[in-house]
Amino acid sequence: MSIIDKTKFDFSVAATSSEAAGQTAVVRNETSTTVLHVALKSPEAWIDVYPAEFALAPRSAQTVAIRLAPENSRDALVPASVKLFGQFLHVNANETGHVPPDVSIDLKIVPPAANCPICGTLLPEQARECKRCGERIRLCPVCAAPNTWVARTCRLNGSHVIRTEVDWLTSPGGDSVHGAPATIKLGPQLARKWSLPTFAPTRAADIYEWSAPLAAFGMLFASAIDTVGNRSFVQAFEMATGAALWDLELPDPKGVYPDRGSMALSTDGILYVATLGGHVTAIDAVRGTLKWSEKFAGTVYGGAVIPTSSNGKSGELLLVPIGDSLTIINRLNGKEIRRHELGARLDTAPCASNVAAYVADEDGIVIALDLGDGRELWRATLDGAFDAAPILRDGVLYAATMSGTVYALDASTGAERWQSRATVKPVAVSPALSADGLLYVAADDGSLHIIAADTGNLVRSRKLSNAPLRNSPVTGGGTVFLGADDGNIYSVDADYGVHLAYETSAGSRIAGAGLAMYGNLIAFSSTNGVLYVLEAKS
Numbered sequence: 162m163s164i165i166d167k168t169k170f171d172f173s174v175a176a177t178s179s180e181a182a183g184q185t186a187v188v189r190n191e192t193s194t195t196v197l198h199v200a201l202k203s204p205e206a207w208i209d210v211y212p213a214e215f216a217l218a219p220r221s222a223q224t225v226a227i228r229l230a231p232e233n234s235r236d237a238l239v240p241a242s243v244k245l246f247g248q249f250l251h252v253n254a255n256e257t258g259h260v261p262p263d264v265s266i267d268l269k270i271v272p273p274a275a276n277c278p279i280c281g282t283l284l285p286e287q288a289r290e291c292k293r294c295g296e297r298i299r300l301c302p303v304c305a306a307p308n309t310w311v312a313r314t315c316r317l318n319g320s321h322v323i324r325t326e327v328d329w330l331t332s333p334g335g336d337s338v339h340g341a342p343a344t345i346k347l348g349p350q351l352a353r354k355w356s357l358p359t360f361a362p363t364r365a366a367d368i369y370e371w372s373a374p375l376a377a378f379g380m381l382f383a384s385a386i387d388t389v390g391n392r393s394f395v396q397a398f399e400m401a402t403g404a405a406l407w408d409l410e411l412p413d414p415k416g417v418y419p420d421r422g423s424m425a426l427s428t429d430g431i432l433y434v435a436t437l438g439g440h441v442t443a444i445d446a447v448r449g450t451l452k453w454s455e456k457f458a459g460t461v462y463g464g465a466v467i468p469t470s471s472n473g474k475s476g477e478l479l480l481v482p483i484g485d486s487l488t489i490i491n492r493l494n495g496k497e498i499r500r501h502e503l504g505a506r507l508d509t510a511p512c513a514s515n516v517a518a519y520v521a522d523e524d525g526i527v528i529a530l531d532l533g534d535g536r537e538l539w540r541a542t543l544d545g546a547f548d549a550a551p552i553l554r555d556g557v558l559y560a561a562t563m564s565g566t567v568y569a570l571d572a573s574t575g576a577e578r579w580q581s582r583a584t585v586k587p588v589a590v591s592p593a594l595s596a597d598g599l600l601y602v603a604a605d606d607g608s609l610h611i612i613a614a615d616t617g618n619l620v621r622s623r624k625l626s627n628a629p630l631r632n633s634p635v636t637g638g639g640t641v642f643l644g645a646d647d648g649n650i651y652s653v654d655a656d657y658g659v660h661l662a663y664e665t666s667a668g669s670r671i672a673g674a675g676l677a678m679y680g681n682l683i684a685f686s687s688t689n690g691v692l693y694v695l696e697a698k699s
């Protein structure tokens with residue numbers, strides 16, 4: 162593909178013309194008596210023009226070289242414009258009335274379709290990876306241009322859709338949405354797409370303790386501790402196929418707390434892993450390379466959370482529950498910004514809006530903190546300790562205690578809107594909130610309690626299992642999925658019918674805080690040491 166899109170040329174100015182051939186442009190002065198001064202300005206660091214300034218005598222031409230310099234850019238090379246300014250200087254005073262106006266000609270520079278979207282290196286056809294910068298490449302299904310794995314639309318043409326699935330950026334807790342869009346209709350049964358290993362290990366020493374996985378960018382991220390206990394790592398897979406993409410050993414052999422620990426992923430593709438020993442590690446999620454790792458004082462049970470900015474992208478803060486504190490970290494460099502000492506242990510992830518963080522501690526106290534200046538906004542004392550991270554939507558905070566009470570609090574004042582006592586058994590996992598306003602609460606009584614989020618009225622209770630439900634539910638298209646401590650995944654359909662959706666090994670538990678969804682795929686891990694990806698039929 163030519164680097165210059167000729168269709169964008171404007172030759173309508175009479176005395177001037179410009180044309181492009183290959184990687185050069187020709188600027189011609191067709192006047193008979195006027196000197197043309199030309200200044201070329203590149204709007205992008207990766208486009209070089211030479212010469213950038215010159216004067217053209219009447220009836221002469223200048224060839225300008227346009228060179229792509231991807232080494233000058235860390236951003237994707239996208240079509241861009243070079244503006245050519247032409248300025249006419251009088252040489253004959255008698256022609257005053259006939260001097261043409263100044264001109265500006267746009268040349269549209271289209272990067273070669275086959276270069277790396279990050280570093281600009283030319284890629285071989287069908288390349289799936291850039292050998293120079295390590296970026297994983299996804300080919301546009303429409304025009305085959307190489308794109309990053311994070312991209313949703315093609316960098317060469319925004320109307321080319323690369324993927325539509327919702328990115329599951331946070332493990333259960335702290336995720337205000339916690340469901341797939343209702344437009345995807347998922348049936349109640351699940352079939353195995355792939356698993357790792359294929360079958361549950363029979364030797365205890367071969368069992369990995371996986372934490373709750375994340376699904377985003379068409380990839381699945383999961384962390385694990387090996388049973389011997391001297392090593393922990395994060396692994397990434399292609400979600401659709403199970404192909405291993407990378408793995409990285411973590412600096413903390415204790416790893417992510419298998420029950421409630423979790424990872425967080427930013428919209429720009431950085432994975433944050435907070436481990437039991439107080440290490441926080443940032444990893445380039447696409448390439449599997451280490452960005453930074455810092456050690457903090459205290460034990461981490463809950464997961465890290467990244468507040469979303471008002472533009473829908475990840476902000477610069479990372480919130481990590483460490484010991485008795487909520488620690489606020491600059492996620493770009495790992496430096497601590499602030500540490501809020503809370504007076505009791507945090508066993509679970511915080512949740513956050515773009516202006517406030519909410520933590521729920523072991524004393525049953527919910528505290529709201531201003532993300533800007535760190536001041537405490539309000540606190541509310543509820544009836545039990547928290548293992549479940551609160552969730553937030555539309556200015557309402559939903560929090561469930563180990564005494565079984567579910568509260569709805571005004572997120573700006575802490576005032577109670579309602580409380581529900583659908584169960585007296587502990588609620589140890591975050592509820593899920595569906596797009597149509599139903600709160601799904603999984604309890605230790607083995608039942609899923611469905612509560613109207615606006616009123617707190619109990620809509621239905623459905624007994625799923627004799628074992629506790631310690632796996633945060635996920636909702637997708639009217640169907641709710643969750644795991645139980647009997648090793649099974651259950652689903653509840655739109656008519657509140659209960660289905661045994663999938664069985665793992667008898668005697669195991671569905672591990673980690675919950676499931677991750679990506680399109681019609683559902684990922685989770687079991688204490689039998691297997692990481693599963695199941696497919697829901699629509």
Ligand SMILES: [Zn+2]
Nearest residue numbers: 277280291294
């Ligand atoms: Zn590259």
Ligand SMILES: [Zn+2]
Nearest residue numbers: 301304315321
């Ligand atoms: Zn395309």
